Amino acid sequence: MEDIYANVQPVKLIPQISARNYxxxxxxxxxxxxxxxxxxxxxxxxxxxxxxxxxxxxxxxxxxxxxxxxSTCPKGWITLNVSCYYFSNEAGSWDEARSDCIHRGADLLVMNNAEEKTFLAALFKKEAWIGLNDKETEGSWKWVDGTSPEFKNWHDSQPNNGGTSGRWGEEDCAHVYNNDKASWNDFSCDGAKHWICEKVLKLGV
CATH class of the missing domain: 1.20.5 (Single alpha-helices involved in coiled-coils or other helix-helix interfaces)
Structure with missing residues (x-):
């Protein structure tokens, strides 16, 4: 029995290495x-x-x-809401008036509401062309932007295309009277009147 255990060597334990140390x-x-x-x-x-x-x-x-x-109106123009207005010092025909407005980067006035009417009547005390006419079709009034007027401000008994007198011939262009209502009247487009230009402001890209 002693011979069996004579060659047995003591077991050496291998120290474990922690994962952290490793x-x-x-x-x-x-x-x-x-x-x-x-x-x-x-x-x-x-x-x-x-x-x-x-x-x-x-x-x-x-x-x-x-x-x-x-948003800045040209010098000498008047501002209301999103529009600029120019009142002419000289007088001319409706076509001359419109040409002048276009040359200024605008067009003849398009009157859209009572606020605009009251504003203009308080500032301008002369008869003046506006951008309303029935040149293409008699009785079919159009603004210069091609729209029909929703707001209307005709003077009593107007438009009448000259009535029965025929003194002024065909009356196909509109102007405002110099009264506190700035009421409209049809008149011969060749007549001489002052005019109102309007430039609508561009508010955005």
Missing amino acids: RGKNDTTYRYKCVSSLFFSRIHMYLFLIFTVSSFDTRENSVCSFILVE
Whole structure:
């Protein structure tokens, strides 16, 4: 029995290495890479946000500048809401009046409502051409923008195309009287009157 155990060597226990100790330097490198990656990701995100906000501000300022320029009436014109008005000092035919307005980047007045009527009547005390006529079809009155008048401000018994006298011939163009109502009257387009130009402002892109 003693011979059997004579060659048996004592067992040596191998010390266990913890996972934490086993990582060693590799663990530190891993953490460094994670922190670096996170840091640069944040930097990229901040740069992107700065660029985006800067671009938005630039576009917004451009739009605001555009609106500011387009919202300014030419010198010597009067403003009401989104329109500019020019009152002529000279007199001429309806066609001459319209040509002058177009040359100024506008057109003859299109009167849309009672507020506009009251505003103009208070400022301009002369008979003046407006952008209303029935040149194409007698009795079918159209504004220079091609629309039919929804708001109407004809003087009593007007339009009458000259009535029965025929003194002024065909009366196919409209003007405003110099009264507190700025009421309308039809008149020969060749007659000489002052005129009112209107330029509608552009508010936006």
